[in-house]
Each structure stands twice: as structure tokens, then as C-alpha cells.
Amino acid sequence: MKKLLRAGLLCLLAMLSGCDNEPPSRQTVLAGKTMGTTWRVSLVDIDEARAKTLTQNIQARLDADDRLLSTWKPDSALMRFNRSTSLAPWPVSPALADIVTVSLRVGAETRGAMDITVGPLVNLWGFGPDKQPLHVPDPQQINAAKARTGLQHLRVINEAQQQYLQKDLPDLFVDLSTVGEGYAADHLARLLEQEGISRYLVSVGGALVSRGLNGKDRAWRVAIQKPTDRENAVQAVVDINGHGISTSGSYRNYYELDGKRISHVIDPQTGRPIDHKLVSVTVISPTALEADAWDTGLMVLGPQRAREVVEQQKLAVYMIVREGDKFVSWMSPQFAAFLLDEQN
Incomplete structure (x- = not known):
């Protein structure tokens, strides 16, 4: 499946500002490639032998998902x-x-x-x-x-x-x-549940799912990246608390053609790439599949129409809009409920 470079979600697998006297993390991070992007699974209290088996099972599950959904594999x-x-x-x-x-x-x-x-x-x-x-x-x-x-x-x-x-x-x-990463993240979460694992943070591309506490017995923390090329530039931090989260952005996956910047986000109504000022949409939903679907649709709509839909549907959404040389953020009350103080 084609890789969609999103407005990045940074998986903060440890606290953003840990203290020296905190106990060492008991987390294990598994990782690999799928659907033209990467996957990561963070687990707690998993030994090396089980980690190896889980990695194999996760990759097999994702390979099966790719054979189901890919538009790049003619036999999917x-x-x-x-x-x-x-x-x-x-x-x-x-x-x-x-x-x-x-x-x-x-x-x-x-x-x-x-x-x-x-x-x-x-x-x-x-x-x-x-x-x-x-x-x-x-x-x-x-x-x-x-x-x-x-x-x-x-x-x-x-x-x-x-x-x-x-x-x-x-x-x-x-x-x-547009929804494959979200589905795959949910599918991996179900696999972990079947394996009896109840503390995890799963990411496939820009879609994430979490459950339980991290290796320091605190909430899994996910950072929304600022619309910049700096990978560690954090816009906001959330605890998704058993939900799915996904981000769509227009400022990374593009190319220049005939002197114009061509975004990968296509408006079905005009048949052309979007050219409005909305640069990033992050959605928290009960599943990553839903979040993945919503962030795409809202990204296409643009800031004003997207906000109308968000308010009507009572969605948990965080949007970043370009205004001149600045970026302005807006969040729904439902999203604010997931927000964390970066210093805590």
C-alpha cells in the first residue's frame, strides 16, 4: 500500500521530562515495515523469547492485511x-x-x-x-x-x-x-488482546491505539507534531486512553509540478489537490479506523467546513491552520478532554 506521509504522530514511549530517580522502564519496543510505512509496538514486561514470537506474529498479521487492502499488489x-x-x-x-x-x-x-x-x-x-x-x-x-x-x-x-x-x-x-493504517493498528491491538496483553501502544504509520499504562506505570503519551520538518517539534500531548488516534497533513507528502506545489490530499468535488490553509487534522475516535477515515475527510473540507462537521458530530479533533507565516491551532471540547500537560 502506498505510503502516506502524514503530519506525524510522535510515539513518546517514555515520559517527555522524566526524573532521574524514576525506576527504569520495563518497556520493549518491536518494530518493522508494512504498507510502505513502519509499525511499532511498545509492550510492558515481555521477555526476549516472547518478543521474538510476537514480532513474527505481528508481521504475519500485517502482511495479511496488505494482501487484503493493497492497491500496489495486483493480487490483493x-x-x-x-x-x-x-x-x-x-x-x-x-x-x-x-x-x-x-x-x-x-x-x-x-x-x-x-x-x-x-x-x-x-x-x-x-x-x-x-x-x-x-x-x-x-x-x-x-x-x-x-x-x-x-x-x-x-x-x-x-x-x-x-x-x-x-x-x-x-x-x-x-x-x-486512507484507512488502511487505522485498520491495521486496530487489527494489531486485537492480536495483542488475543495474546493476553493488556498494556501496549501500537502504531502503524500515522495511526495509533493504546491500552493500559506504560513501563513507568503512567499513561501512554502521544505527541502531535508541529507542521515543521523537525521531528521533535511537539504541538500538543495527549493520553488517548484506549482510543485510536490518527493525523492527516498536507505539508509533507507533495511534489512540485509546473511551478505548483501538489498535495497528496485530493478533493473529490474539484478533482484537484487541496489548496486551503488547513495543514493538519488529528482525530481521536473509539477505533483507529474511524480516526483514520475522519482525519482524511476533515482535511479535504478545509478549516471552516471541517469545524462545522466536527461540532455537529461532536468529534475529538485538533486542527492546525496556516495564517500567513504563523500556525494557529484549534481543538474541540471533546479533544481537550484527552490533553495532557507536557510537564506532568
Whole structure:
């Protein structure tokens, strides 16, 4: 799956300002690569032998998720559906049906801004399996790609203990890159629960899930990065407290074309990369999958329309907006409940 460079979430696996007299951490950090990005799992009181076994099990689980969701692997379950021109119900796994169901719901609640059928536009602008274009696509190319998109052309069917996807456009292309990291983070959390582990911090790319306390018997702390190239620039710190968190940003994954800065975030309504002043959206939700879906849709909407949706849906959201040479932050009351004092 294509790597989406987000507005970074820094996993602070120890306290930001620890004291010398604190006991040493009992944490173990496992890590690897998946979906074109990286994964990290922080655990407490795990011996070396079990850590090795867990690493193997985690990588196997993530490899299976990639075979399910990837648009870069022609034999993935999703790409088999995409390649088919059949308009009949297409049998899929419960997992794939659930991911699409959540995506369609959030898509509707963001007024179509979170659109998993936007793949033709993503590819047209060079952020999918196709190569980067030599020139900015012309209106005819954009309109042709838009004609192959739209959430109304896709539905999920649950029938007789079997799930199906069905499209009414033969060349509809579903791209789940925007939610894949969130789903994978939730999936790893479920794996750890099955292993009897109840204290962990999981991250896949920009999506995280936590449970319990860290190795110093304190809350897991997650820092939202400032919109800068400095990896250690912290904007705010939260305790996600058993929830999922995900960040989408427009200021890192881009390229220059014909003298213009091209963001990887595509507006399904215009068919073009976003050009508003919202540079980062962080969402805390019951699951990382939901957070991953919401942050994309809100990022597309821009600061004013996103705030309207956040207030209507009562979401836990932190936004960073560029105003001239400065960055201004805004958070919903629901997000403020998760906020921590960096000094404590």
C-alpha cells in the first residue's frame, strides 16, 4: 500500500521530562515495515523469547492485511475487485466489508469529502500506482477521472452470512490507502488482546491505539507534531486512553509540478489537490479506523467546513491552520478532554 506521509504522530514511549530517580522502564519496543510505512509496538514486561514470537506474529498479521487492502499488489483482495468489470455482488471477507462500511459512513458524514472511490484522481495526480505526471492534468483529464468516482456507485451487501461489494460502474476503483493504517493498528491491538496483553501502544504509520499504562506505570503519551520538518517539534500531548488516534497533513507528502506545489490530499468535488490553509487534522475516535477515515475527510473540507462537521458530530479533533507565516491551532471540547500537560 502506498505510503502516506502524514503530519506525524510522535510515539513518546517514555515520559517527555522524566526524573532521574524514576525506576527504569520495563518497556520493549518491536518494530518493522508494512504498507510502505513502519509499525511499532511498545509492550510492558515481555521477555526476549516472547518478543521474538510476537514480532513474527505481528508481521504475519500485517502482511495479511496488505494482501487484503493493497492497491500496489495486483493480487490483493481489493485489486481483484477493482479489476473486475462485473456489476454483480462480489463476495469479500467480513474485514473488507467492515472497512468499506465505515468508509462509506464517514464519507456521507463528511459530505463526500472522504471518498474511497477517488482512486482514479489519486492516480492521475501521481500519488497512486501510476507515475507522477509530467504536467498538471488538464480539465478534460480531471473530468474523465471524476466520472469514474463517487460513493453512490459502491455499496456493501450483507446476506446469508456472506458479505459482498457491488459497484454500478464497471471501472470503479476503490482505494483504501486512507484507512488502511487505522485498520491495521486496530487489527494489531486485537492480536495483542488475543495474546493476553493488556498494556501496549501500537502504531502503524500515522495511526495509533493504546491500552493500559506504560513501563513507568503512567499513561501512554502521544505527541502531535508541529507542521515543521523537525521531528521533535511537539504541538500538543495527549493520553488517548484506549482510543485510536490518527493525523492527516498536507505539508509533507507533495511534489512540485509546473511551478505548483501538489498535495497528496485530493478533493473529490474539484478533482484537484487541496489548496486551503488547513495543514493538519488529528482525530481521536473509539477505533483507529474511524480516526483514520475522519482525519482524511476533515482535511479535504478545509478549516471552516471541517469545524462545522466536527461540532455537529461532536468529534475529538485538533486542527492546525496556516495564517500567513504563523500556525494557529484549534481543538474541540471533546479533544481537550484527552490533553495532557507536557510537564506532568
